[in-house]
Amino acid sequence: MHVDLPTLYYLVVGTLLASAALTLWEAQINSARRRPLRLLAIGYTTLAVGCTIATVRDHLFGGVGAASANLVIVAGYLLVWNGLACFVGRRHLIASLALWLLMLASWLLAGPQAQTAMWMYVSAGPIALICVLAMCDALSIDPDRELRARYIVAAVMAVHALTYALRCSLLPWWVSRHGPAGLLLAGWLTMYEGVLFSVVLPMAVLRLVREEAHGELLRDSRTDYLTRLGNRRWFFEESERLMRAKHARGPLSLLAFDLDHFKQINDEYGHDTGDSVLQAFADTARTVLGEPVVLARMGGEEFVALLPGRHGEEARQIGEALVRQFAAAAAAGVCGMPLAATVSVGLAQLDQDASSLAGLLAASDRALYRAKAQGGNRLELA
Template sequence: MHVDLLTLYFITIGTLLASAGLTFWEHRTHPNRSRSLGILAAGFGTLAVGCICALFRADMPAAIGAPLSNLVILSGYLLVLNSVASLSGRHYRKRSVGLLAVMALIWLAAGVPGQDVVWKYVSALPIALVSALTAWELLRCDSMKTLKTRNFAIAVAGIHALVYFCRTFLLPWWVAVEGPSVQLLASNITMYEGVLYSVLLPMTLIKLIREETHAQLVRESQTDYLTRLGNRRWFFEQGARLIAASAGREPIAVLAFDLDQFKAINDRYGHHTGDLVLAAFATVARDALGPQVILARLGGEEFAALLAGDDARRAHQLGAAAARRFATTIANPADGLGIAATVSIGLACFDEDAPPLADALARADLALYRAKSLGGNRLEEALAPERAAAD
């Protein structure tokens, strides 16, 4: 079925307006990305207005129709670029104004006699550059790097850029070789691809932001609000993956922490101070153990850490360092709270045959109970299973 150029224009305008409306609606449900989605909606709306101007440019004064249409369309692409850049806290405001000014000067210099060449070939170059920058901004957006839809969005923007680069650099040669009939074919190809762009890019960008919001909710559901460490659920999910990945290859160690006399701290200084003690321990433990260690608050004043490889081999040293640093920091009025607080630690080490995480943690807990029974403020290692059974 043949679809003429006029019909393609109407389809493109319709899809752009629908995309603008859908994106504007979405901006109300994503407060963290409301500004980006608002700019994106304005971009698609501006592109629709530009296409309407292009459709009726022949009815406008000769000196205005094509330049106005192109500048409005280019403004729409620049809004889309700024929307995507704002996802990373960047913008192209000054460069956008500069590019529009340069393009306006090109139209002015070309005059009415040169409008046909500028419309067919030259005007495609800034659109190609802006679309390529949009793909680049998606590629380097750190918050989107783990999201599955990102690569598809990059491909959509990248293919759009490629089409317009071809209009600038290949189409003049193609028309010279094959004749003017190729120009209509190229226009149809551009519009077909434009329809796909007007549908796919907004869909993928909205999907990206939805995925990001979902990922943030998942992270929050697995994060302890007070200490910003992982919670029990996160610890067991991440720990199970680490143990499975390390099975038969490297040692594993589990550290179980329990703050000594924590109820007495709450009773004497109040729950707010108790919360500060917990947060302080989380910070000290994270710094002492390192960012690669799986560290979580299991509940109350109980924490746990899972170490693998070289960290597991140094688990005793790392745990003892965390205990010393915590006691020193919390007692220092300048750096801490100026109160006495200590931590007891249980350590369970496994060479290359680590049991399930629940069993490994239970072994570390037994060592922790022994540390508490011996007066606290110490680190005890788990006994071998045979000796533990005998005891």
């Protein structure tokens, strides 16, 4: 089916405006990503305005139409770039302004005699550059998380960059060989790709935002709200995964923790102070245990840590260091007052004390009860 260029322009305009509306809607319900989504929506709208001007560029006074359309379109791409950069906390305001002013200067220097060459070939170069930069920012979005849409966004920007790079570099040669028919074909191909860009990029960004939100919900469901450690569910999932791994048959130790006389602290100083004690223990445990470790709050004042690659003697030294440092931290002051907060620890080792996770937990609990029975503030072996 043959579609003429003006129709393709209008199709791009329509999809960009629809994408801007959907992106603004998403911004209203996603406060965490409101700023980048709004920037992207403004960028899509600006691109739509630029494409609208492009459809009537030949009728504007003094040949200013092509320059006006291109400058508006470049501004739209710069807004899209900055919108994607916002996802990673970056700003490119100075670079964007410098690039836009450079394009403005190029159009002024080109003069009326070079308007066609500027529109057909030269103006494509900066767009290709902006898309490459936007692709790099897209690949930087939460690199430690599994966000497949990030790669779709980057791929769309890469294809768009390649399209305009080819237009800038190879189109003059193509037109010299094939004449007006070759130019018309190149225009169709560019606009068809533009239609895909105006649809796929916004949908990929919205998918990215949804993936982020889903990941946050999943992470919250596995995280203790007070200490920001893993919760009971997360501990069992991670521990089972770790013990199924091929390297899990190496040294593996488990430390069970219980804060001593915690109810007394709550009764005497209040639950706010008790919460601060729990947070202080979590912070101390993170520091002392280091990585790798599966550290979680099991509930109340009970914590547990699975230490892969640590044999019993090394785990004992780490556990005893934690006992000492937590007592010292509490004595130095929690909520502005020194407290006699201590912790009891039970240590169990895989194979030596138990052969399964359930067995490790049971063995470490028995050692923990012995530590508490002996006055607490100590570590006992299973």
